[in-house]
Amino acid sequence: MALGVALISLTPGYQPELFGFLFGNILAVTWADIVLLTASGTVIALFLIFFFKELLFVCFDEESARAAGIPVTFLYYALLTVIAVTVVVSVKILGVVLASALLVIPAVTGYELSRNFRGMLAISVGSGVFSALAGLVLSYVLNLPSGATIVLCATALFFLAFALSPRRGRIQYLRNKLRPSA
Numbered sequence: 549m550a551l552g553v554a555l556i557s558l559t560p561g562y563q564p565e566l567f568g569f570l571f572g573n574i575l576a577v578t579w580a581d582i583v584l585l586t587a588s589g590t591v592i593a594l595f596l597i598f599f600f601k602e603l604l605f606v607c608f609d610e611e612s613a614r615a616a617g618i619p620v621t622f623l624y625y626a627l628l629t630v631i632a633v634t635v636v637v638s639v640k641i642l643g644v645v646l647a648s649a650l651l652v653i654p655a656v657t658g659y660e661l662s663r664n665f666r667g668m669l670a671i672s673v674g675s676g677v678f679s680a681l682a683g684l685v686l687s688y689v690l691n692l693p694s695g696a697t698i699v700l701c702a703t704a705l706f707f708l709a710f711a712l713s714p715r716r717g718r719i720q721y722l723r724n725k726l727r728p729s730a
């Protein structure tokens with residue numbers, strides 16, 4: 549990140565805004581950014597759809613996937629490329645700090661609420677979209693920075709998911725505690 553800021557500062561006539569680089573400005577998205585987001589999102593979604601089973605196999609048991617004839621090296625580098633593209637596109641809009649948070653928080657929310665990988669992906673996407681929409685509305689209503697409000701919404705969803713998680717058994721624990729003893 550520091551090298552990138554240093555190199556950008558050497559560009560004649562361009563003064564980088566460090567705050568914008570770190571925290572982004574989702575409200576300053578241009579049509580070109582939307583086209584870039586749509587194109588990259590479509591390619592990434594297609595990659596995940598077409599290689600879902602193989603990626604799942606490689607992520608959970610690489611040696612067995614290799615023995616089964618799956619191109620592990622190709623999938624590994626393709627997955628790294630998809631992650632890199634996601635980060636680069638996200639950083640332009642959200643900034644480094646907020647993009648990092650939005651890569652992690654919806655995923656752990658999905659992890660808390662699901663028992664399988666497919667469910668985790670669906671919940672992650674849903675919580676990310678909901679956080680973005682709720683964060684934009686709240687940032688407008690409360691006059692707060694939009695990127696930070698989106699991440700705060702995602703964080704609130706995570707804490708709610710953590711409290712209600714079937715993995716933790718808290719709901720069952722509370723039911724047992726509140727049930728009158730015979």
